Amino acid sequence: MTDRLRYWGLLSIAASMTLCPAALAKDRRIVTEPVAPHDVCARPVPSRKNDTSTLQDAIDHCPAGAAVYLAKGGFLSGPLEMKSGVMLWIEGGATLFAIPEPTAYDTGLGYCGRIGGKGDGCRPLISFSKTRGGGIYGGGIIDGQGGAPMVGSTETWWQLARRAQNEGGNQNIPRLIQIDHAQDITFHGITLRNAANFHVAMNRVEGATFWGVTIDAPADARNTDGIDPGASQDVTITHSFIRTGDDNVAIKAGNNGSTRHISIIDNYFGWGHGMSIGSEVNSGVSDILVHGLTLDGTTSGLRIKSDVSRGGLVERVTYENVCLRGNRWPIVFDTRYDPHAQGDSIPTYRQIVLRHVRGDKGALMMRGLDQKHTLEVTLDDVRFADSATWQIENTNVILGRSGVSPSLPGRAAGPLPSGLEECAKAFRSR
Structure with a gap:
């Protein structure tokens, strides 16, 4: 872990215990810093081979409210299914490695680790399916080994993904963690x-x-997105450090339901x-x-990205x-993400507010679809360098x-407020 990541971890520990006042947060819950579990139901020991069955057995027999505790060492595992109320506690110095073996994740059709017409041929490493409560705690690491050669091949998961592109x-490649039809999950x-x-x-x-x-x-x-809330509600992401090869966070709402009441607070x-x-915002x-x-x-x-094949209301x-x-496109609100897309799912963005942005x-x-479907955006105390360029089309x-x-x-800039140095301080502190 780099020095910057270590520093960010210290910032997380020192962060305030409670988030912004309820009037500010869009997550409707009162969110406070999670507390580590008091009870430990099992302390598996790494075998240096394949620990999947040992870990799954510990999870299956752990009562709700208790944790499976991984101390120092390296554990090697294939897919694990979490249980309601059970926590996986990975202590600092412990790492859970994903086995880079396609057959371990295959859904039964033999597609995992291959390129095909669909991309759903692999199970995730860790699954929360129809669970309530529980989560993953601790200062340890879960490593997906995306850059390790797949068993039986010289190609890595990431190389397969690039070849598919x-x-x-x-590409049929496993996600690290999938949370599906679940409630009250904590990391x-x-x-x-x-x-x-x-x-x-x-x-x-x-x-x-x-x-x-x-x-x-x-x-x-x-396609190594950080956190993607889809068809979900009342989600908070806070005091976190995220850097990836794709979206750091992507809020989505495809045909499976709307996404709303999300708070992304104090992150780097x-x-x-x-x-x-986006880009899927069909359900709003x-x-x-x-x-x-x-x-x-x-x-x-x-x-905010979408097009007429998967658009909807974002408000x-x-x-x-x-x-x-150092951003190529610091602001991109685009209703023509795929300019060749066809369909009648109109992307509509309204009541979008930018305040104190540097x-x-x-x-x-900011590009609306056409004059009948314009974007509605409010800018208040938004400051960029003189070399920055606005590209505005069909936007109010x-x-x-x-x-x-x-x-x-054709518009005046408005008065320049004090406090421009605060953004520079945020960079210097990282």
């Missing part, structure tokens, strides 16, 4: 790294907290594709708060106290009292 087709202090595919994917989750989590993957590792994003909403995304976010070197910064999204540096150079894009921009710089085409 170049040759066409879908605290854990490091997730080198996932073969998404690090954390969520579907129909009601109540989830990610506090002091570190997610780390190479910038060129394809390194390389990756930024703080994203609403009531999102992004507060106290630093985006350092992400290709995109604040991004009541607030970004405030955001620092951006950045340097880059392209600032409302300027707040403190204005915007550089000025919008």
Whole structure:
């Protein structure tokens, strides 16, 4: 782990115990820092071979409210299924490694580790399916080994993903953690790294907290999203460090349901594709708060992306106290993410507010679909370098009292408030 990651871990420990006041947060729960479990039901010892059956047996026999505790050492495992109320506690100095063996994750059709017409041929390393309570705690590591050669091959999971992109087709690669039809799931202090595919994917989750989590993957590792809340509600991601080869966080809402009441508070994003909403927003995304976010070197910064093949209503999204540096596209609100897409699922973005946002150079894009389907965006105290360029099309921009710089085409910048040094301090402290 780099010195910067260690430092960020210290910041997480020292963070305040309670989040912003309820009036600020969009997550409707009162979220406080999770507490480590008091009871330990099992203390498995690594075998240096395959620990899957030992770990699964410990989880299966652990009572709700207790934890399976992994002390120092390296554990090697294939897919694990979590149980309601049971916690996996990985102590500092312990690492759970994912076995890079496609047959271990295969869903039964023999597709895992191959390129095919579909990409759902692998089970995840850790699954929370129809569970309530429980989660993953501790200062240890879960390593997906995305860069390790697959058993029986010289190719890694990441190389397979890149080959699928170049040759066409879908890679069948396991996600690190899948949370599906679950409630009240908690992650605290854990490091997730080198996932073969998404690090954390969520579907129909009601109540989830990610506090002091570190997610780390190479910038060129394809489809290694950090945390993707989909069809979910009442989710908080806070005091976390995320850098990946794809979206740092991506809020999605495909045909399986809407996503709403999400709080992204006091986080640091390194390389990756930024703080994203979309591209699937068919069922609607609403009531999102992004507060106290630093985006350092992400290709995109604040991004809402969709098109007519998967569009829908995105509304009541607030970004405030955001620092951006070294981003190619610091702001991208785009309804034509795939310019060749066809369909009648119109992307509509409204009640989007940017307040106290600071950045340097880059392209600032806001592009509505057409004059009948314009974007509605409010900018209040939004400041970028003079070299930054606005690209605005089919967008109704409302300027707040403190204005915007550089000025919008044909509009005045507004007064320059004090406090511009605060964003630079956020970068210097990392």
